[in-house]
Structures are given as structure tokens and as C-alpha cells.
Amino acid sequence: MAEELKGKVMTTDAGRPVGDNQNSLTLGPRGPVVFEDFLLFEKMAHFNRERVPERVVHAKGSAAYGTFTVTNPDMAKYTTAKLFDKVGKQTPTFLRFSTVGGEKGSADTERDPRGFALKFYTEEGNWDMVGNNTPVFFIRDPLKFSDFIHTQKRDPATNLKSPTMMWDFWSLSPESLHQVTILFSDRGTPDGYRHMNGYSSHTFSLINAKGELFYCKWHFKTKQGIKNFTREEADNMKSVDMDYSQRDLFNAIEKGDFPKWRVQVQIMPEADAATYHINPFDLTKVWPHSDYPVIEVGELELNRNPENYFAEVEQAAFDPKNVAPGMGFSPDKMLQGRLISYPDAHRYRIGVNYNLLPVNEPKCPYSTYNRDGSMRFNANGGSTPNYEPNSFGGPTQHPKYVERPTSYSTSTVGRFSHREHDSDYYTQPGNLFRLMSPDAQERLVGNIGSSLSQVEQRIQDLQINHFYKCDPKYGEGVAKAIGRKIEDIVKKEELVSA
Structure with a gap:
């Protein structure tokens, strides 16, 4: 079945092809x-x-x-x-x-x-x-x-x-870095x-x-x-x-x-x-x-x-x-x-x-016209109307509770790429890493290493590159925790620029 699915276009349950699943x-x-x-x-x-x-x-x-x-x-x-x-x-x-x-x-x-x-x-x-x-x-x-x-x-x-x-999912979804850093810190x-x-x-x-x-x-x-x-x-x-x-x-x-x-x-x-x-x-x-x-x-x-x-x-x-x-x-x-x-x-x-x-x-006190349904165990509204408006004194709307109108700067509806419009995945998790004490940083990379060491190298490489972009020490620490060298993972030009 896995081979049959390779290369197929994703669809809805009704067979409609999906153009953007992100x-x-x-x-x-x-x-x-x-x-x-x-x-x-x-x-x-x-x-x-x-x-x-x-x-x-x-x-x-x-x-x-x-x-x-x-x-x-x-x-x-x-x-x-x-x-x-x-x-x-x-x-x-x-x-x-x-x-x-x-x-x-x-x-x-x-x-x-x-x-x-x-x-x-x-x-x-x-x-x-x-x-x-x-x-x-x-x-x-x-x-x-x-x-x-x-x-x-x-x-x-x-x-x-x-x-x-x-x-695999996290390495392909770099917006997860902030929460991943928290999850594998002491707070996890x-x-x-x-x-x-x-x-x-x-x-x-x-x-x-x-x-x-x-x-x-x-x-x-x-x-x-x-x-x-x-x-x-x-x-x-x-x-x-x-x-x-x-x-x-x-x-x-x-x-x-x-x-x-x-x-x-x-x-x-x-x-x-x-x-x-x-x-x-x-x-x-x-x-x-x-x-x-x-x-x-x-x-x-x-x-x-x-x-x-x-x-x-x-x-x-x-x-x-x-x-x-x-x-x-x-x-x-x-x-x-x-x-x-x-x-x-x-x-x-x-x-x-x-x-x-x-x-x-x-x-x-509350009043609603919702009735019936499985396990309705109260009076179910008795003999009062189950529709609105009605002329029998049922509960009515009140204009003071109308939601406040909200204006938006655009009227264009579309599937806007959240990665294209904001690709800064690294600043806040990097700031969080730098706020940690050295011993907390050590526990963080150790916790990540104990989990990341169980996956194949290509996923390790992608994820450690993300950590490195947050802070070089972050990436280096995780690489060391899984027994690898950062030079073998991060592109050379990134190492030079760092």
C-alpha cells in the first residue's frame, strides 16, 4: 500500500485534489x-x-x-x-x-x-x-x-x-523550535x-x-x-x-x-x-x-x-x-x-x-432553543416554543450583546503561507536558550540527545541545523550529545559566518 501511495496527489475524502495542505x-x-x-x-x-x-x-x-x-x-x-x-x-x-x-x-x-x-x-x-x-x-x-x-x-x-x-515532523516544521526548546528543557x-x-x-x-x-x-x-x-x-x-x-x-x-x-x-x-x-x-x-x-x-x-x-x-x-x-x-x-x-x-x-x-x-440562569438530542435528561423545554421569533413570550435577543464589529486591512481570501510571511523561527527559541543557565542548557541538550539519537542521520542533520541557527552553542551541544561533530552537520559557510 505504501508503494501505491507514493507520488499520488493528496485529495479530500471525496476525492477533490488538495492544492495546499499547509x-x-x-x-x-x-x-x-x-x-x-x-x-x-x-x-x-x-x-x-x-x-x-x-x-x-x-x-x-x-x-x-x-x-x-x-x-x-x-x-x-x-x-x-x-x-x-x-x-x-x-x-x-x-x-x-x-x-x-x-x-x-x-x-x-x-x-x-x-x-x-x-x-x-x-x-x-x-x-x-x-x-x-x-x-x-x-x-x-x-x-x-x-x-x-x-x-x-x-x-x-x-x-x-x-x-x-x-x-521528522519537527525538522520539517521549524516554527516548532520555540516549543521544542521548552519541551526538552526542565519545564518539560x-x-x-x-x-x-x-x-x-x-x-x-x-x-x-x-x-x-x-x-x-x-x-x-x-x-x-x-x-x-x-x-x-x-x-x-x-x-x-x-x-x-x-x-x-x-x-x-x-x-x-x-x-x-x-x-x-x-x-x-x-x-x-x-x-x-x-x-x-x-x-x-x-x-x-x-x-x-x-x-x-x-x-x-x-x-x-x-x-x-x-x-x-x-x-x-x-x-x-x-x-x-x-x-x-x-x-x-x-x-x-x-x-x-x-x-x-x-x-x-x-x-x-x-x-x-x-x-x-x-x-x-440560561435560556436556549436547542432541544432534543441523545441523553436529554431535563424537561427539554416542556411545552414552550422551540423556535424564535415567537409570540408566546420566549427568550429574545438583546442588542447590547451583539459582538463588536472588527475591521481587517485586507479582503483577500486565500491560503497564505505562514512560512513565506514569517520565517523567523530562530530568534525567540535562541533568546530562550541564552536565558538558561549553563547547567540548564546542558540538561536541555542532553534531553534532546536522548531522543534525537534514536532517529536516522538525515533527520538529525536537518534538526541540528535548526538548533544551530537559534544559537551555535545550541546546535553544537546537541551534536555533541549524540556523539557527532557539528562540522559534519552544519554547512561550512554557516560555520565561517558564525
């Missing part, structure tokens, strides 16, 4: 994804249905209930969202941590990003912030998400995890969930009473202090306790040692986005704090364990489309893809009425 259909290079991107939605819909019944990603997770408390009196400058409207105001929350690539039965100390998904039960509906413990991600176009995740799962022939699949193996930060990673938006829009990134800084395992410690813990992180979180809360996070936000005025030297909607990039410093917002505390894991953790469903009035989205392509992909995955995995489950249900 870039989503967007409104200009920095604009949002458009609804007519049939290829993106086909790939996402198929990907969401590949595995039954556990989550396709973030399958192994731990969670707890808590409280968010406002400490900043000035949030009204940026948003009308009521959960921020006064100091001391508290909002109940639910936070699920997870590993990304492993199955439900995998170890929760694996080298992997960690999910950091928060549900705020606000008086204006649920706000779901689906983030990670890293401020960036491996890719910046949702069309590549299923391709990337496949490399983190199992080889279709051997059913084994494959370093070759991972490094956190010591439990309490000792790591969380980030929205995506760019969202806030809207104030004047209709002014501000782009933002959310940060959750652990008050327990950052603690990480070394590669050796993490590997040993897999043989000692596969559920170390779950046990640590549950036991800490059970004995009253409630973990806390400092909630912060970076704010970018809307006008800045058009001229900022970094694409502010690129999920592989951070906003330097020197340009947009973090602003203190409040404190998050986890203080109650779930009573039933399946009912409350396994059936928890987070939708990044769920934002409160005064909050919104951005042209972040990965975020735009997730607005469609996440609820689609929940409808498949849990059922169309997943939002009626207690852990997902809003704690404020």
Missing part, C-alpha cells in the same frame, strides 16, 4: 480563518472522531474546584466583564490539568506539555480558558494540528511511540501540577464600555514555586507511581494545602497589532514583557476535590468559544480552529447535550 484559508496573512475552508473542517472533524471513548488529546487528567478572587480595581479600563468589576469579587472555577499526548493509562510525569483548562462559572455564563503550561505551541496553523498530534501518538505499523515521527517534566504555571497561550481580546478593544494573553503564575523533575527523575517516577501528579494534587487539597496561582494579563491596544514587529496572533511566539508587561488581575485557589472522577473530570468539557460579555477572540488561527474543533469533539465524545452535565452547566 495553510488555512484566511482573510489576509494575519486575518481570521474563514468558514469555507472545507479542508480544515474535514480534517478536524475526522481527527476528533478517531478514538473512542477517551479524549483524542489530553486524555489523562486531574482536576479540582476553586475560587478566583479579583485584586485589581482597574480592570474596567479594559473590559465590561462582570467577574472583574470589583476587588474581592469571587467566581467559582474548575481547573483540569492533563498531559497532551499520552493515553488515559499513561504516566502523568512523561515529557509532554501540560494542559491547563479553566472553567469560570460567571454570572454572565461560563468562561472557558483552554491553555497549557507553556506560552507557545508547536504549530501556528490549525490545518497542521491533526498531522502534529499523529506524530505524538503511535506508529500505525508498530503501534509504538516513534521518535522518528516526532523529529514538571514536578506535579501544583508547581507549574499556566498560560492562555492564545491571544484573546477584552472590550470596555467605550467599545475599545484590547488584545490579551493570560498568565497563571504558581505561588508554590516552579519545581521540575530531571529526565532521570521523571523516568524513575514512571516506574514508582504512574499517577504521581494526580496523587500529589488530590492529597494536597484533601489535607487543606490549597494550591494558588497569581492571575496576570498582558494587554495590547488594538491599534498596536497592525504594526507590531511580531505577529501578535502567532501561537509560536510570545509578547516580550518589556513591550507588554504583565498586569496583576487576581488570585486563583483550588480548594475542593471532585467527588466522582468520571462524572466531574472525565465528562468535563471546555469550549474556548465560551467567553463572557466584554471578552472576545482574535485572528489567532489556532484559536479560530479550536472554536470549531472543541465543541465538535465534545458532541462526539460525550453527546450533543454535554453542556447540561452538572460540571459543564452554567451556574447562572
Whole structure:
């Protein structure tokens, strides 16, 4: 079969030839994804249905209930969202941590990003912030998400995890360098969930009473202090306790040692986005704090364990489309893809009425005309109309909640190459490498070497060239870690110019 597929043109499931499988259909290079991107939605819909019944990603997770408390009196400058409207105001929350690539039965100390998904039960509906413990991600176009995740799962022939699949994809996707550097640093193996930060990673938006829009990134800084395992410690813990992180979180809360996070936000005025030297909607990039410093917002505390894991953790469903009035989205392509992909995955995995489950249900009054569907276990609207408009007093729209219009600088729809429009894959991961202490750099290249040494030389060469462009010491360190000479890998003219 592999020979038969060689040289064939890729098509959709219906046989339509695909002209570009690298870039989503967007409104200009920095604009949002458009609804007519049939290829993106086909790939996402198929990907969401590949595995039954556990989550396709973030399958192994731990969670707890808590409280968010406002400490900043000035949030009204940026948003009308009521959960921020006064100091001391508290909002109940639910936070699920997870590993990304492993199955439900995998170890929760694996080298992997960690999910950091928060549900705020606000008086204006649920706000779901689906983030990670890293401020960036491996890719910046949702069309590549299923391709990337496949490399983190199992080889279709051997059913084994494959370093070759991972490094082959990363070496051909240099935009992944920033996240790869974080993943193989100390932060890739956190010591439990309490000792790591969380980030929205995506760019969202806030809207104030004047209709002014501000782009933002959310940060959750652990008050327990950052603690990480070394590669050796993490590997040993897999043989000692596969559920170390779950046990640590549950036991800490059970004995009253409630973990806390400092909630912060970076704010970018809307006008800045058009001229900022970094694409502010690129999920592989951070906003330097020197340009947009973090602003203190409040404190998050986890203080109650779930009573039933399946009912409350396994059936928890987070939708990044769920934002409160005064909050919104951005042209972040990965975020735009997730607005469609996440609820689609929940409808498949849990059922169309997943939002009626207690852990997902809003704690404020709500009215919807959505009816019927599998496992509809409430009154289903009784005898009231299931259509709108109606003349029987059913719920109606309110103009004050209409989304704020957004203007874009171009009206051209096309598959714009994210590599052609931004090929600086190296500055930020290089800066991150240079920020590390010498011993942290040594652990980083050692962690990479232990994995990269298992793949063939041509992939090693391509990947080490990427590391070298980030910083010569980075490339040299990885080459040395796998027992090779940098002169045999990097082109001579690059060595001379360095």
C-alpha cells in the first residue's frame, strides 16, 4: 500500500485534489480563518472522531474546584466583564490539568506539555480558558494540528511511540523550535501540577464600555514555586507511581494545602497589532514583557476535590468559544480552529447535550432553543416554543450583546503561507536558550540527545541545523550529545559566518 501511495496527489475524502495542505484559508496573512475552508473542517472533524471513548488529546487528567478572587480595581479600563468589576469579587472555577499526548493509562510525569483548562462559572455564563503550561505551541496553523498530534501518538505499523515521527515532523516544521526548546528543557517534566504555571497561550481580546478593544494573553503564575523533575527523575517516577501528579494534587487539597496561582494579563491596544514587529496572533511566539508587561488581575485557589472522577473530570468539557460579555477572540488561527474543533469533539465524545452535565452547566440562569438530542435528561423545554421569533413570550435577543464589529486591512481570501510571511523561527527559541543557565542548557541538550539519537542521520542533520541557527552553542551541544561533530552537520559557510 505504501508503494501505491507514493507520488499520488493528496485529495479530500471525496476525492477533490488538495492544492495546499499547509495553510488555512484566511482573510489576509494575519486575518481570521474563514468558514469555507472545507479542508480544515474535514480534517478536524475526522481527527476528533478517531478514538473512542477517551479524549483524542489530553486524555489523562486531574482536576479540582476553586475560587478566583479579583485584586485589581482597574480592570474596567479594559473590559465590561462582570467577574472583574470589583476587588474581592469571587467566581467559582474548575481547573483540569492533563498531559497532551499520552493515553488515559499513561504516566502523568512523561515529557509532554501540560494542559491547563479553566472553567469560570460567571454570572454572565461560563468562561472557558483552554491553555497549557507553556506560552507557545508547536504549530501556528490549525490545518497542521491533526498531522502534529499523529506524530505524538503511535506508529500505525508498530503501534509504538516513534521518535522518528516526532523529529521528522519537527525538522520539517521549524516554527516548532520555540516549543521544542521548552519541551526538552526542565519545564518539560514538571514536578506535579501544583508547581507549574499556566498560560492562555492564545491571544484573546477584552472590550470596555467605550467599545475599545484590547488584545490579551493570560498568565497563571504558581505561588508554590516552579519545581521540575530531571529526565532521570521523571523516568524513575514512571516506574514508582504512574499517577504521581494526580496523587500529589488530590492529597494536597484533601489535607487543606490549597494550591494558588497569581492571575496576570498582558494587554495590547488594538491599534498596536497592525504594526507590531511580531505577529501578535502567532501561537509560536510570545509578547516580550518589556513591550507588554504583565498586569496583576487576581488570585486563583483550588480548594475542593471532585467527588466522582468520571462524572466531574472525565465528562468535563471546555469550549474556548465560551467567553463572557466584554471578552472576545482574535485572528489567532489556532484559536479560530479550536472554536470549531472543541465543541465538535465534545458532541462526539460525550453527546450533543454535554453542556447540561452538572460540571459543564452554567451556574447562572440560561435560556436556549436547542432541544432534543441523545441523553436529554431535563424537561427539554416542556411545552414552550422551540423556535424564535415567537409570540408566546420566549427568550429574545438583546442588542447590547451583539459582538463588536472588527475591521481587517485586507479582503483577500486565500491560503497564505505562514512560512513565506514569517520565517523567523530562530530568534525567540535562541533568546530562550541564552536565558538558561549553563547547567540548564546542558540538561536541555542532553534531553534532546536522548531522543534525537534514536532517529536516522538525515533527520538529525536537518534538526541540528535548526538548533544551530537559534544559537551555535545550541546546535553544537546537541551534536555533541549524540556523539557527532557539528562540522559534519552544519554547512561550512554557516560555520565561517558564525
